[in-house]
Amino acid sequence: MRLKNFTAPDMPTALAQVREVLGADAVIVSQEKNAAGQIELTAAVEDADEISFNRDERVEVKPARWKYDDGRLRESLDYHGVLDIVKERILAGCRKMSVEANIRDDKELLTHCFAQMFHFQDILDCRQPVKLFMGVPGSGKSTAIAKTATQAKIQKLSACIISTDNVRAGANSQLQAFADILGTDFRFVKTPRGLYDAVEEARRKYSLVLIDTPGINPFLADEVEKVSILTEAVRADMILTMDAGKNTFEAVEIADVFAEIGARFLLPTRLDLTRRIGALLSVAACCEFGFCAASVSSSIAKGLSSVDGEALAKLVLA
Ligand SMILES: Nc1nc2c(ncn2[C@@H]2O[C@H](COP(=O)(O)OP(=O)(O)OP(=O)(O)O)[C@@H](O)[C@H]2O)c(=O)[nH]1
Ligand SMILES: [Mg+2]
Structure with missing residues (x-):
């Protein structure tokens, strides 16, 4: 919460100052007339990211985005001795596919990833005899x-x-x-x-x-x-x-x-x-x-x- 004091010759002028500085959501916390006859106001406004402790307020719970855990696959690729640069390419491909196609099975992910990364041809393919x-x-x-x-x-x-x-x-x-x-x-x-x-x-x-x-x-x-x-x-x-x-x-x-x-x-x-x-x-x-x-x-x-x-x-x- 932000608090601010304002002094003005009359109430309408004081309120106009409050709105200008703190915006339309500001609330008047205290007000009094000083010895010179001026209006002294203290106004407050809540910060946007302030945490509310109001029990009645409903919190919107958004579903967590699926995040693929590549730990097992990383371990397998390390075991096989895949070059780091190639390993990271494979893992990035699997992570992307997991989120985009909602696939969680390592074998299915790897199968799709390899199909995209590599070219496969039958040895008996006679297009080039x-x-x-x-x-x-x-x-x-x-x-x-x-x-x-x-x-x-x-x-x-x-x-x-x-x-x-x-x-x-x-x-x-x-x-x-x-x-x-x-x-x-x-x-x-x-x-x-x-x-x-x-x-x-x-x-x-x-x-x-x-x-x-x-x-x-x-x-x-x-x-x-x-x-x-x-x-x-x-x-x-x-x-x-x-x-x-x-x-x-x-x-x-x-x-x-x-x-x-x-x-x-x-x-x-x-x-x-x-x-x-x-x-x-x-x-x-x-x-x-x-x-x-x-x-x-x-x-x-x-x-x-x-x-x-x-x-x-x-x-x-x-
Ligand atoms: N276990 C196993 N042995 C294989 C396989 N492929 C080839 N070999 C063996 O490897 C040895 C060499 O195979 P070759 O086909 O003669 O190799 P190459 O490349 O023609 O050899 P060079 O003509 O001398 O350069 C042979 O004893 C084959 O039986 C395989 O997939 N598995
Ligand atoms: Mg030979």
């Missing part, structure tokens, strides 16, 4: 190709395998053996020009053309060059195969090099031997990779698993 697989040595390129060819066979899609791997001894005989079992055509080419010609020919005959490349060390420029001249020779969905259990920082650095030479999709391998998928989420978010499939077994017959927002959410919360 040429698929080129790249990665570090032993990352599962040839196995993923054999699995894709197997899946294509089941779907009655004709496929052809082209190998450019002249690095690892026995690499081609291994793929040739797979191709023979599946009744799939197998070619080996040594040069970018040879690859271009083989792909042009294969595109006319097959629904899918799967290209294997030599495993390279992404931190050695000479080795990167070996694959980059191949990626420049053909148009293809460029797929990076990567051991899902890699250290997150290492994985992002490696993926960054492959992204520079054209990789746009991530195909995680050895998911059966992995508990933490922070590296995959971080790579996909930082390098803007889509997911096209995942390898969850060394067995060719078991094929590849499809990946979507729900599958990733399940892995995070498992």
Whole structure:
């Protein structure tokens, strides 16, 4: 409450002063005439944010706004070793969706969030029939190709395998053996020009053309060059195969090099031997990779698993 004294020659003038200074809500607390015959008034007005103790007054209770508690999800993402910057992006997405769509279930939130954050495509999507697989040595390129060819066979899609791997001894005989079992055509080419010609020919005959490349060390420029001249020779969905259990920082650095030479999709391998998928989420978010499939077994017959927002959410919360 604010109190103020006023002095005026008569009552109407005093009241006009009160209204002008304290407003129309002011009340007169005391009034008297002084020795000079003037009116002395004390007036008061309540402050707007003053707390009222009036028991009769009704307090309007507004419903509290739903606030999503991201504690459990934060813990899960920490366990998986997701990069901080990616973790905060995921959590912000989940908080926003929780408030906007009134969703409280972590799995549902993550599923929607991943569906918005990442791009998912079927490995057998024939809009781009040429698929080129790249990665570090032993990352599962040839196995993923054999699995894709197997899946294509089941779907009655004709496929052809082209190998450019002249690095690892026995690499081609291994793929040739797979191709023979599946009744799939197998070619080996040594040069970018040879690859271009083989792909042009294969595109006319097959629904899918799967290209294997030599495993390279992404931190050695000479080795990167070996694959980059191949990626420049053909148009293809460029797929990076990567051991899902890699250290997150290492994985992002490696993926960054492959992204520079054209990789746009991530195909995680050895998911059966992995508990933490922070590296995959971080790579996909930082390098803007889509997911096209995942390898969850060394067995060719078991094929590849499809990946979507729900599958990733399940892995995070498992
Ligand atoms: N458990 C498990 N093993 C896998 C998986 N994918 C591949 N492997 C195994 O990993 C090893 C390497 O796989 P490859 O397909 O030969 O790898 P690569 O990238 O072609 O290797 P290089 O041609 O030498 O560069 C093999 O022993 C595969 O059986 C998987 O999803 N799970
Ligand atoms: Mg290989």
